[in-house]
Amino acid sequence: MAQFGPSMELRQDCDDEGLFASYRCIPGQSCHCLSKTAPEYLERPTSLRFPKCSRDYEEAKEIIGKDLVPSQHFRCDSNGDYDAVQCIGEQCLCVDTSDGAPTYPGDALVNLTLISNETLKCYRGKKDGIYYNKCEAEYIEILNEVNGFLEEGYDMIFAYSFPKCDIDGTYSAVQENSTHKICVDKEGVALTAVDKVENTTIADAMDCRCIRAHSVISSREAPTCDLNGNYSPIQCRRGVCRCVDNDGIQVCTSVPCEVDENDKDTLTCLQ
Template identity: 30%
Template sequence: MPLYGEGEHCSRGGPGTGSTVGRCGDGLYCWPGEEDNYCGRMKSDCHSAQDRYDERERNGELGALEERPRCDGKGKYYKFECVPAQTCFCQADDGRRLFGEVLNLGVVTENTMHCGCSRFHDLMNSVIGSGVPAPVVGPRCTADGNYFPIRCINNICYCVDKITGIISKDYPTVHIDLERQSIAQLPCYEKDLDLFEEFDKEHPATFSSPCLMKQAEMVAEVLDSEEDEFNLDFFGGFPECLPDWTFGRIAVNSAGHKVCVDERGRQIENYHADRKTDPAAYNNMDCKCALTRKLMGDLPEKPVCCRNGNFRRIQCRRGMCRCVDSDGRQTEKETSDVTELSCYDNDTDWRTC
């Protein structure tokens, strides 16, 4: 079926309109005109964001590290967004940030970061997550939002495509039984991606994680209480596992402080928050900046974080300062005078937070 370009004639279907032999191309919609239908740009939140960007560019209001929003063929937000010289992270159709972040490597990231698993988890939670009493366990993801290359169903494990999550075409008949083997024996096993190697060494092996096992334990206790005709209520709720099946990127240490941790639970630098001394920093902690710094490794010009691991609202680079949002994205034109920035607060020291 041929694709029509912007401004070309198109058919909206219906009685007496004849057979449709083509459709409008990606990002276009068949709009009714005064005399005929034509292919025009879709109306969507992502396209509106692009329009606002373009207008600011024409007015000379863009910052050096701002990037034009990317939309897919349906006018929705692209599967991931990148911050120049920093990282790329998965995003939902509506532009919300999702689990999954990698170093921004340009074309390499474009070819390897697909975010299919992360987006599946988001869809699963939005459709059925709020309608069930216990957490719903989705497929295991890797740190970049792709599918973990192995999927297990009733102790039988298969190799799956990291982009689609379906059984791999390279190993369509290969599988192992966890009662007798471990996932490390599958040809698609990648040790660097396995955050829970200790489960592979058990006999029999299990395809799980400490977070999922804690969830399952609490669910079992609730079900047992119902059978015994009393209600067991975990007032803190069930532990929330990330799509990679870990507890999360914020942990609480023995002193009761929140700390930023990586995917293996190791503390990142000294980022922390104390509920007693700084309740606001404790409650608003997201560790996004700390995680970005960890991914950047030894690269220069890392972002500056607040003590709790969040992005500092004002970032400076090569003598110019800029405002950023909670994801580290520049929001307005940079300047050499920080007092001219909209995010500058004269009542606080912008250098510390």
């Protein structure tokens, strides 16, 4: 049986304080941001930059004790940096993408419906007056409707299901309705679905990280995903197979760490 060293594993980088570096990459595939204290998946970036916004969000979530909704936090971009345009309520301004500080502190705030390339120097939108991404817009619309009912004296609202949004305003990987859990891309297009009643165990473990990565990888080295969109525990690349964790990062709990593809059934992660 052919055995190999951990050739599929990249050594984890650390910062000057000994904490986790801001991102980690899977060889031949994609990269994702990390929290400072644990290799926790935050948001998949499209390029390698320092994701201060995603880390600030994670710290705020730890302090508050729950996830924040679109109306409760600054928006990050897909790299984990601060979005150059930030709107607080109905008022918008330009900020430094590295730290969220106003880049034109002397400029007046611009109403949400009036933002454009002319009113905001940092605006790069295709349409004037458009700030919210699709998921954010759906969430805000439902929130305003619910608040309207509450103002009219209705105490209980049953008919509304809010979408789950990532910190860049796009759809989170896992969405849910009354019968299914659904993996979606960043625009909310369904990638796969699992019946919550018939496949409870599979649905409960669903994180969709593999199928999300698969949807944006154009090379032939796309990962192998399970029925629920998670990473299959064994991943093979260029004829060599190894065990991976929920993020697709190689793990090695016994020897050998990697084997020839013909011997992949011997890997202990199958147990």
